[in-house]
Amino acid sequence: MTKLSQVDFLVMGAGVAGLRAAVELARHGDVLVVTKESVAESNTHYAQGGIAVAMEGDEDVALHLEDTVNAGDGIVYRPAAEALVSEGPLRVAELIEWGASFDREGDTGAGELLRTREGAHSLPRILHANGDATGAEISRSLAAFAHVHKRIRFAEWTMVTGLVVADGRVIAADLAPAGPLAGDSKPHRINTRSVLIAAGGAGQVYSDTTNPAVATGDGIALAAQAGAELADMEFYQFHPTALSLPGVPRFLISEALRGEGAYLRNDRGERFMERYHPLLELAPRDVVARAIAREGMGASPDSVSGSPSVDSRVVHLDMRHLHSLNIRDRFPGISAFLAQHGLDLARDLIPVRPAAHYLMGGIKTDLAGRTSLPGLYAAGEAACTGVHGANRLASNSLLEGLVFGARAAQSMLADSLPLVPADAPAADHKPLSVNEEALVEDLIANLQASMWAYAGLLRQESTLREGLAAQEACGASLAKLAEQGKSSRRLAEAQAMSRVAHAILHSALARTESRGAHFRNDFPKRDDAQFLKHSIFARGGEAQVLFEAW
Numbered sequence: 001m002t003k004l005s006q007v008d009f010l011v012m013g014a015g016v017a018g019l020r021a022a023v024e025l026a027r028h029g030d031v032l033v034v035t036k037e038s039v040a041e042s043n044t045h046y047a048q049g050g051i052a053v054a055m056e057g058d059e060d061v062a063l064h065l066e067d068t069v070n071a072g073d074g075i076v077y078r079p080a081a082e083a084l085v086s087e088g089p090l091r092v093a094e095l096i097e098w099g100a101s102f103d104r105e106g107d108t109g110a111g112e113l114l115r116t117r118e119g120a121h122s123l124p125r126i127l128h129a130n131g132d133a134t135g136a137e138i139s140r141s142l143a144a145f146a147h148v149h150k151r152i153r154f155a156e157w158t159m160v161t162g163l164v165v166a167d168g169r170v171i172a173a174d175l176a177p178a179g180p181l182a183g184d185s186k187p188h189r190i191n192t193r194s195v196l197i198a199a200g201g202a203g204q205v206y207s208d209t210t211n212p213a214v215a216t217g218d219g220i221a222l223a224a225q226a227g228a229e230l231a232d233m234e235f236y237q238f239h240p241t242a243l244s245l246p247g248v249p250r251f252l253i254s255e256a257l258r259g260e261g262a263y264l265r266n267d268r269g270e271r272f273m274e275r276y277h278p279l280l281e282l283a284p285r286d287v288v289a290r291a292i293a294r295e296g297m298g299a300s301p302d303s304v305s306g307s308p309s310v311d312s313r314v315v316h317l318d319m320r321h322l323h324s325l326n327i328r329d330r331f332p333g334i335s336a337f338l339a340q341h342g343l344d345l346a347r348d349l350i351p352v353r354p355a356a357h358y359l360m361g362g363i364k365t366d367l368a369g370r371t372s373l374p375g376l377y378a379a380g381e382a383a384c385t386g387v388h389g390a391n392r393l394a395s396n397s398l399l400e401g402l403v404f405g406a407r408a409a410q411s412m413l414a415d416s417l418p419l420v421p422a423d424a425p426a427a428d429h430k431p432l433s434v435n436e437e438a439l440v441e442d443l444i445a446n447l448q449a450s451m452w453a454y455a456g457l458l459r460q461e462s463t464l465r466e467g468l469a470a471q472e473a474c475g476a477s478l479a480k481l482a483e484q485g486k487s488s489r490r491l492a493e494a495q496a497m498s499r500v501a502h503a504i505l506h507s508a509l510a511r512t513e514s515r516g517a518h519f520r521n522d523f524p525k526r527d528d529a530q531f532l533k534h535s536i537f538a539r540g541g542e543a544q545v546l547f548e549a550w
Contacts, residue, residue, distance in 0.1 A: 006191040008028075011198060014033050021409040029413075034160055052394070071389070074515065116256055120279065222496070228363055231534050233506075235389075236455075238286075255395075430484070468506070468509070513527035
């Protein structure tokens, strides 16, 4: 771990938002990028489908804006969406100039950029790389470009374990080793002019998720603990199509497959999306995910009872009719993974079910990445600008990281906060025993299972309160270990997941309507009179959820 006593700017996270910000910041100061594992391990790296960008002029930009607003189910903050779609072409062109290689027409790869269509998009505007490895290519190119900058340093296998606040402003951060060989290494404090949280989402809060193991909501939890406001935490997007095989991780089956014409079929072999939405398989993600859940339960389209379980009926993705498409070339990564389990997209029905995928909420920021706490900024999935509203439009996430990562960096430079030395060093800690580590793993598993069961696709007051009781019991057990001065990576991750779950549950209880990714069995309709607003979660003496129109 890079041990510095001070740095101009500290960036937490090495995905698209963090790296794009670091490049901007390095032109004017020294930057430390802190990442819990290697630079390559992030939600960005695993993004398959592509990056949505309107590169055909003003009309294309206007259509992208309307698609984004429509997908967000009434509460997209329009100025944020306008910034996203209007600045997106510049940021993607910049990325290409820096070495990102997107798929093009022709065998030589020198033709026009290939574009595909995904759910709720009015026309094809999704760029992809290496078929279904767009995130990996963006991550590779940004990391390579960032490594050229002499003023950017990387602290890999390192966790931010705390933010230091003095006189109402973040002035420092505590870092600790996060690798398997951390042993008894001590945490240390680093002074900084400002901190950017770009540490991604929190899919690991749920037992069924497409997110990698690092996505435990650390940045969101740290911000909340330091006193920053969170927003829209009830809106967790469940990707409709994750691989559903016993004992196999919920591997993402990209929406791009449906963009190429794949069908969804129930256990009777019937296509069913016509009963749920006129766009069929290309309906918004929340609609498709709930349709799959209901078909899996054998419920009618109007049913609002029950929740998905491991015993659900099987729903399949079907590409067998797409004879003109070279499926293995178009989706090489997905095809290779399925082949490991004896499945072939061109030959077989692929069993799928929804899984937690993307948090529309996060740390509340303005359009320049500023949080409610001076000195603290946020961008990417960890942040909430309101750009996604209640439901993210497919493939807008990578674009969000580019656009708002750059914007956050620009505001950090414009604010030009001074270095203020922290008075005390980072607190020491004692390692957990083997039995305590096992206890933490059990607590995490119980929390994940309860969040999936009680705060998943289909919610209601009784189940949300059961989830809250489970979360509070988990949080109390974790607090006892922390009060003894104990610490480890998994304990810190468990505390983060518990805090994020707490915010999700309280926010979901407060929004007594159904909107976008948030569906309440007991309040199945939208209530624009009361809830055409964003939720604000603030943790003082007691958790409090307020609703504001932005």
